[in-house]
Amino acid sequence: MSDMRDDVRELFRALTGREVDGLWSAPGRVNLIGEHTDYNGGFVLPFAIDRRTVAAVGVRDDDRIRVASTFAPDEPWIESSLPDLDAVRAAGDEGDWARYPLGIAWALGQDVAGPRGADLRAVPGVDILIDSTVPSGAGLSSSAAIECAVAVALNDLWRLGLDRPALAKAGQRSENDFVGAPTGILDQSASMLGRRDHAVFLDCRSLQVEIVPLGFEQAGLSVLVIDTGQAHEHANGDYRDRREACERGARELGVVALRDVGVGDLDRARSVLDDVTFRRVRHVVTEDARVLETVRLLREEGPRSIGAALDASHASMRDDFEITTPQLDLAVETARDAGALGARMTGGGFGGSAIALVPDELLSQVRVAVDGAFAEHGYGQPDAFVVRPSDGATREPDA
Ligand code: ADP
Ligand code: MG
Numbered sequence: 001m002s003d004m005r006d007d008v009r010e011l012f013r014a015l016t017g018r019e020v021d022g023l024w025s026a027p028g029r030v031n032l033i034g035e036h037t038d039y040n041g042g043f044v045l046p047f048a049i050d051r052r053t054v055a056a057v058g059v060r061d062d063d064r065i066r067v068a069s070t071f072a073p074d075e076p077w078i079e080s081s082l083p084d085l086d087a088v089r090a091a092g093d094e095g096d097w098a099r100y101p102l103g104i105a106w107a108l109g110q111d112v113a114g115p116r117g118a119d120l121r122a123v124p125g126v127d128i129l130i131d132s133t134v135p136s137g138a139g140l141s142s143s144a145a146i147e148c149a150v151a152v153a154l155n156d157l158w159r160l161g162l163d164r165p166a167l168a169k170a171g172q173r174s175e176n177d178f179v180g181a182p183t184g185i186l187d188q189s190a191s192m193l194g195r196r197d198h199a200v201f202l203d204c205r206s207l208q209v210e211i212v213p214l215g216f217e218q219a220g221l222s223v224l225v226i227d228t229g230q231a232h233e234h235a236n237g238d239y240r241d242r243r244e245a246c247e248r249g250a251r252e253l254g255v256v257a258l259r260d261v262g263v264g265d266l267d268r269a270r271s272v273l274d275d276v277t278f279r280r281v282r283h284v285v286t287e288d289a290r291v292l293e294t295v296r297l298l299r300e301e302g303p304r305s306i307g308a309a310l311d312a313s314h315a316s317m318r319d320d321f322e323i324t325t326p327q328l329d330l331a332v333e334t335a336r337d338a339g340a341l342g343a344r345m346t347g348g349g350f351g352g353s354a355i356a357l358v359p360d361e362l363l364s365q366v367r368v369a370v371d372g373a374f375a376e377h378g379y380g381q382p383d384a385f386v387v388r389p390s391d392g393a394t395r396e397p398d399a
Contacts, residue, residue, distance in 0.1 A: 038184030048194020103178030139347030230351030307342030323349025
């Protein structure tokens with residue numbers, strides 16, 4: 001991290017001929033359990049990881065916002081005036097990475113930042129250089145890491161005085177209304193509120209947050225991420241289809257959201273709903289229960305007790321929600337057979353990554369087994385790496 005900080009300071013100097021006013025950083029996240037529950041008003045349990053995005057920022061003496069990223073080294077600055085961000089938003093070019101940082105400045109000018117938001121005609125312009133160790137599109141939320149790093153930076157530099165939940169909301173607002181991705185607030189909450197060796201237990205309806213000790217360090221456990229390399233695509237039809245099935249299920253059961261359906265209501269749900277809708281509903285309802293159970297187990301029995309809940313979550317996503325892939329299923333089964341206490345797909349599904357909870361002494365064994373199984377099936381080699389539950393967005397110490 002300190003090397004990365006020095007490098008990004010140096011690059012900022014080379015690009016602008018001046019020093020940064022500060023460095024801010026925010027982590028990616030892994031969702032330990034609670035998949036497709038967020039937009040159903042339910043529960044999620046992500047943690048922030050030790051892969052971070054750094055935003056190096058310098059205040060300007062005009063109203064321009066300029067963004068650059070080491071991710072796109074051949075592009076010079078992409079820029080706008082702050083008051084013109086509304087027009088940039090309306091122009092809508094979804095593939096453009098610059099929409100993530102620009103969208104935060106825009107969102108901070110909306111009502112997430114108080115009744116009127118920040119006055120984008122009064123705050124100073126900024127140069128923002130992004131550097132990141134969060135892999136893009138691997139289900140680790142590189143997008144929220146950018147949003148949260150830029151949000152804490154602008155909150156400080158523009159003296160907005162917003163708290164972390166408000167900044168998380170600005171991130172979601174930006175992603176929904178500026179980037180155009182219909183995502184919940186899980187990613188930004190984890191990136192903003194994470195804490196070392198803790199998870200962020202979020203009630204997506206009330207937005208209440210509890211920080212739950214994981215105890216992985218003391219128990220000698222690691223979370224191994226197995227990135228299948230299959231690109232996930234949130235905006236695609238499958239994701240929309242699952243959301244629509246959940247909305248249909250809630251409507252036909254006469255509830256506001258599937259959060260309001262209990263495990264004890266599933267017998268009635270089976271008699272009311274068609275088979276596919278019922279299985280979609282059953283995933284969400286049982287997944288909410290598994291999140292609550294995981295939180296209880298972490299508090300009362302410790303982290304070695306949560307493996308079965310992770311396994312059950314994967315089975316539910318495979319059989320009921322039908323969002324896994326053969327690669328994800330293979331990663332999960334192989335990791336478990338090689339000694340993982342539990343394993344599941346994480347993220348939106350249809351590709352992306354699986355996670356396995358592994359005793360430290362079995363890590364290499366699990367890696368070798370997964371590599372071997374993928375080779376045997378003729379799948380491309382997965383990228384496997386350990387993530388440590390880490391602190392959320394912060395200002396980095398000055399050089
Ligand atoms: P995820 O958040 O799961 O990684 P998303 O599709 O939500 O996947 O976000 C990935 C997008 O975020 C990329 O397509 C790119 O536009 C942007 N992005 C990710 N990392 C960087 C980076 N280091 N610099 C600039 N843009 C990035
Ligand atoms: Mg994302």
